[in-house]
Amino acid sequence: xxxxxxxxxxxxxxxxxxxxxxxxxxxxxxxxxxxxxxxxxxxxxxxxxxxxxxxxxxxxxxxxxxxxxxxxxxxxxxxxxxxxxxxxxxxxxxxxxxxxxxxxxxxxxxxxxxxxxxxxxxxxxxxxxxxxxxxxxxxxxxxxxxxxxxxxxxxxxxxxxxxxxxxxxxxxxxxxxxxxxxxxxxxxxxxxxxxxxxxxxxxxxxxxxxxxxxxxxxxxxxxxxxxxxxxxxxxxxxxxxxxxxxxxxxxxxxxxxxxxxxxxxxxxxxxxxxxxxxxxxxxxxxxxxxxxxxxxxxxxxxxxxxxxxxxxxxxxxxxxxxxxxxxxxxxxxxxxxxxxxxxxxxxxxxxxxxxxxxxxxxxxxxxxxxxxxxxxxxxxxxxxxxxxxxxxxxxxxxxxxxxxxxxxxxxxxx
Numbered sequence: 576x577x578x579x580x581x582x583x584x585x586x587x588x589x590x591x592x593x594x595x596x597x598x599x600x601x602x603x604x605x606x607x608x609x610x611x612x613x614x615x616x617x618x619x620x621x622x623x624x625x626x627x628x629x630x631x632x633x634x635x636x637x638x639x640x641x642x643x644x645x646x647x648x649x650x651x652x653x654x655x656x657x658x659x660x661x662x663x664x665x666x667x668x669x670x671x672x673x674x675x676x677x678x679x680x681x682x683x684x685x686x687x688x689x690x691x692x693x694x695x696x697x698x699x700x701x702x703x704x705x706x707x708x709x710x711x712x713x714x715x716x717x718x719x720x721x722x723x724x725x726x727x728x729x730x731x732x733x734x735x736x737x738x739x740x741x742x743x744x745x746x747x748x749x750x751x752x753x754x755x756x757x758x759x760x761x762x763x764x765x766x767x768x769x770x771x772x773x774x775x776x777x778x779x780x781x782x783x784x785x786x787x788x789x790x791x792x793x794x795x796x797x798x799x800x801x802x803x804x805x806x807x808x809x810x811x812x813x814x815x816x817x818x819x820x821x822x823x824x825x826x827x828x829x830x831x832x833x834x835x836x837x838x839x840x841x842x843x844x845x846x847x848x849x850x851x852x853x854x855x856x857x858x859x860x861x862x863x864x865x866x867x868x869x870x871x872x873x874x875x876x877x878x879x880x881x882x883x884x885x886x887x888x889x890x891x892x893x894x895x896x897x898x899x900x901x902x903x904x905x906x907x908x909x910x911x912x913x914x915x916x917x918x919x920x921x922x923x924x925x926x927x928x929x930x931x932x933x934x935x936x937x938x939x940x941x942x943x944x945x946x947x948x949x950x951x952x953x954x955x956x957x958x959x960x961x962x963x964x965x966x967x968x969x970x971x972x973x974x975x976x977x978x979x980x981x982x983x984x985x986x987x988x989x
Contacts (some may be wrong), residue, residue: 577890577893577894578894579890579891579894579895580655580894580895582910583894583895583915583916586915586916586918587650587651587915589919590918590919591643591647593918593919594643594918595640595643597794597966597968597969597972597973598636598637598639598640598968598969600968600969601632601636601965601966601969602633602636602637604964604965604967604968604969605629605632605633605962605964605965605966606629606633606968607964608963608964609625609626609627609629609630609964611625612625612636612963613963613964613979613980614827615980615983615984616953616956616963616979616980616983619953619957620953620956620957620963624957624960625945625963627707627960628769628956628960628961628962628963629962629964630707631707631960631962632960632961632962632965634703634706634707635699638698638703641695642692642695642954643841645691645695648658649688649691650911650915651963653684653911654835654895654896654897654908654912655895655896656896657896658896659680659684659895659896659897659904659907659908660896660897660898662680662683662684662904663680663897663899663901663904665683666679666680671742673744673901673902673903674737674740674741674744676901676903677736677740677902677904677906678733678736678737678740678903679905679930680904680907681736681903681906681907682729682733684907685926697717697718700712700717701714701717704817707960708818709817709818709819709960710816710817711814711816711817711818712814712815712816712817712951716815716816716972720779723778723779724779727775727778731767735759735760735763738756738759739756739759739760739906740903740906742755742756742759742960743756743886743902743903743905743906744902746883746886746887746902752883753879753880753882753883754879755870756879757875757876757879759864760875760879761875763873764868764871764872765827765868768825768826768827768868769826769827770830771825771826771828772806772825772830772831772832772834773806773826773830773832776811776825778811780811780813780815781811781812781815782810782811782832782834783809783810783812784807784808784809785808785809785810785835786809789845789846790840790845791808793845793848793849794808794833794848794849794852795808797849797852797853797856797943798833798856798943800942800943801853801856801860803831803856803859803860804829804831805824805827805828805831805832805833806829806831806832807832807833808833808835809832809833809834809835810833810835810836810837810838810840811834811835811837812835812837813836813837813838813839814836814837814838817838818957818958819836819838819958819959820836820838820839820841820842820843820955820958821836821839822834822835822836822839822848822851822852822855822860823855824855824856824967827864831847833852833855835848838958839851839931839955840951842954842955842958843926843951843954844947844950846943846944846947846950847947847948847951847954848951849943849947850939850943850944850947850948850950850951851939851944851948851951853934853938853939853942853943854935854936854938854948855941856938856939856942857934857935857936857938857939857942858931858935860938861931861934861938863931863934863935866931867931870927876971878909878913880907882905882906882909885905885908885909886900886902886905886906886909891905891908892904892905895908895912921972921973922971922972923961925970925971925972925973925974925975926971928975928976929974929975929976929977932975932976932977932982933977933982933985936948936982936985937985937989938988940986940989945986945987945989948986949986949987952979952982952983952986953983956979962979963978963979963980963981964978964980965978
């Protein structure tokens with residue numbers, strides 16, 4: 576067995592063991608604290624609500640172990656099991672150009688992977704979410720969303736894949752093809768970020784301008800105080816799919832939208848809504864969006880440079896069960912094996928994200944009153960059945976937001 580295959584399998588096994596160990600820690604920690612509401616929340620969340628959150632989280636974590644094993648088996652089947660080799664030989668039988676052969680292979684793998692993942696998505700939506708009273712998605716809506724997503728992926732993805740594969744095919748003439756690919760991918764990401772609020776999101780949801788009234792006046796006043804110009808303040812029909820609530824802003828430049836879930840408007844007061852929006856504006860004012868994009872672009876740059884090196888190495892293909900080197904197979908292999916090597920970096924990204932959340936909370940406390948954001952967060956924890964007692968190490972790996980007690984304690988200092 577090639578040294579790289581051994582290295583890959585070692586990281587692969589380590590990631591599986593760590594994920595299972597973290598999930599067990601998380602489950603044990605939640606069950607240990609299930610019988611009592613944390614003191615900071617004892618007057619705001621009932622024991623019944625606390626236990627519902629514990630049971631909801633535990634159910635999702637336990638269920639998550641099944642696709643973890645399943646996905647691991649599928650990854651091994653694609654590589655060492657010869658799945659990609661078989662798919663490649665099948666596509667080559669059509670005698671297309673390398674680029675179109677590559678598109679056929681990539682789309683075929685994406686289709687097969689989506690079908691293999693479908694049972695888990697169905698179970699999560701129609702069994703787990705239904706059991707805990709969150710699901711409002713009908714089977715019809717689920718199927719329509721799936722086909723809309725697939726169509727959008729084809730319309731936007733195929734041209735992008737074509738361009739990237741064409742640049743990879745020119746590697747002999749274009750020594751730094753990966754720099755050009757990076758520029759195109761960066762431009763594409765910026766275009767999607769700009770187009771998402773106006774052109775993409777409305778494909779899946781209905782967006783209505785927030786009605787005139789006290790709520791709109793409060794929000795407009797906050798936006799003026801914060802110096803934030805938007806393309807509008809909208810309400811999304813999130814209740815069509817779930818009872819979970821949220822708020823966000825998307826886009827950049829002049830094409831920015833403030834969006835509230837209709838479920839959120841039903842559960843929070845105007846003071847609380849203002850505090851939640853101030854938190855979201857904090858991400859903008861503290862340049863978290865720009866910093867996040869910069870990190871993403873830098874990561875892509877490094878990844879493409881590594882891909883340029885690997886695509887020229889015959890051992891890269893052979894070690895992962897592919898007999899014939901090609902640009903598209905290099906791209907596929909790199910895409911599916913890179914997460915195995917980068918998993919242990921997850922705490923770094925989570926730490927960066929949690930730091931941003933603290934800064935956004937601090938900004939919200941400056942622009943509104945901290946107590947209203949605390950009230951809003953407690954309501955959201957309660958309505959969304961978010962556990963108040965996550966395992967600290969599990970949270971450090973996976974959670975983009977600070978644990979509830981830590982976050983509330985930070986806000987209480989203001």
